[in-house]
Amino acid sequence: MRKVGLDIEELELKLDAQISNDCDFNSGFILGSMCTEPLEFTREIYARYLHINVGDKGISPCTAKIEKKLISDIARLFHGTNIVGNFTSGGTEGNIIAIRIARKYKVNVKKPQIIVSEAAHLSFEKLADLIGVKIVKAKLNPDLTLDINDVRTKINKNTIGLVGIAGTTGLGLIDPISELGEIAEEKDLYLHVDAAFGGFILPFMLELGYSIPKWDFSVKGVNSITADPHKMGMGIIPAGTFLIRNDEILEKLTFLIPYLAGGAFHHFNLTGTRPGAAIIAFWATYNYLGMEGYKKIVQKCLENTQFLKNRITEIKGVKLRTEPQLNVIGLTMEDNSDISKIYQELKKQAWRLGEFKELNFLRIVCMPHVKREHLERFCQNLESILKKN
Numbered sequence: 001m002r003k004v005g006l007d008i009e010e011l012e013l014k015l016d017a018q019i020s021n022d023c024d025f026n027s028g029f030i031l032g033s034m035c036t037e038p039l040e041f042t043r044e045i046y047a048r049y050l051h052i053n054v055g056d057k058g059i060s061p062c063t064a065k066i067e068k069k070l071i072s073d074i075a076r077l078f079h080g081t082n083i084v085g086n087f088t089s090g091g092t093e094g095n096i097i098a099i100r101i102a103r104k105y106k107v108n109v110k111k112p113q114i115i116v117s118e119a120a121h122l123s124f125e126k127l128a129d130l131i132g133v134k135i136v137k138a139k140l141n142p143d144l145t146l147d148i149n150d151v152r153t154k155i156n157k158n159t160i161g162l163v164g165i166a167g168t169t170g171l172g173l174i175d176p177i178s179e180l181g182e183i184a185e186e187k188d189l190y191l192h193v194d195a196a197f198g199g200f201i202l203p204f205m206l207e208l209g210y211s212i213p214k215w216d217f218s219v220k221g222v223n224s225i226t227a228d229p230h231k232m233g234m235g236i237i238p239a240g241t242f243l244i245r246n247d248e249i250l251e252k253l254t255f256l257i258p259y260l261a262g263g264a265f266h267h268f269n270l271t272g273t274r275p276g277a278a279i280i281a282f283w284a285t286y287n288y289l290g291m292e293g294y295k296k297i298v299q300k301c302l303e304n305t306q307f308l309k310n311r312i313t314e315i316k317g318v319k320l321r322t323e324p325q326l327n328v329i330g331l332t333m334e335d336n337s338d339i340s341k342i343y344q345e346l347k348k349q350a351w352r353l354g355e356f357k358e359l360n361f362l363r364i365v366c367m368p369h370v371k372r373e374h375l376e377r378f379c380q381n382l383e384s385i386l387k388k389n
């Protein structure tokens, strides 16, 4: 640590130099992220309220009220009534909370297991280690969607819950949540839906007239949902949500924090201190955009996805890994050879994509910051790399 601190001018210069190599969403090179550039006005709101800790509701009762109202608004968007929940730090935390609850429902099961798809996010590996629940992976169909029959065959006396994904991390695919709901009801299992990515795109696609299978609280067997404002919701990082149908179990799972400045409060989040600014900024964004605003953003993302899909089919040497359902595209080699070399070349040319080695594809997410011209530039670069290789 410095003995004497820097003056602000010098500090800003140093900071600029240190941060200059971080990628910028507006550069157009970030094609593999599920986060995006927030609206300018949302940034301002965030900055205005960044001192608020909603972990201490007694000193931030107004923010706590906004959080409660926002959770019930989001629940309504997901066709739920009498839903409770909280903002979280993101999809990982939401998934951990869900499986902790599933575990508590079935404390008598000595070797608890949950069934997730092979395409589940790595947060399930993390939580398995944390909670002591075994993750059993159900197979994928040839089109990389979840094989529901394999889920059925994997259920045994140790199974405590199922997970459905509404918008997989790699390819943005939607699991058959209605079928999972039926199985969960029949076998008395907890069903959690990981809609960290899909939660803030599917309701708007439905409104736009896309045919969307049921994935939310409209499926009776669904107990809880994780959906992240900081992905397709245009929220500021960190902003996730966890929503649950039955608050009784939640109450039993809380920890009383007795010493807070605002009084004693019950917590079920993993984090104690929580950023009120992320909630307020999302409240502002949600109300500013409204249904029409979100529909416009989503429509643009889907049009760009369609554009990229068409361009990829024109490029010799590559193909789609599978048919996209949302604004996520998997790119692979036409002859199924390893795409890593092309990935490395693209990386050298500043492109930032996600590589999914096991299924041999590169992920492109047509987020709101991704423009048509970025995709065209990407395709041209890709074509020239393919010609040289």
Ligand SMILES: Cc1ncc(COP(=O)(O)O)c(C=O)c1O
Binding pocket: 034, 089, 090, 091, 092, 093, 095, 121, 123, 165, 167, 168, 169, 194, 195, 196, 197, 228, 240
């Ligand atoms: C489907 C899904 N679930 C959970 C997560 C984890 O979210 P976070 O990184 O916000 O913890 C992701 C991240 O991309 C995701 O795609």
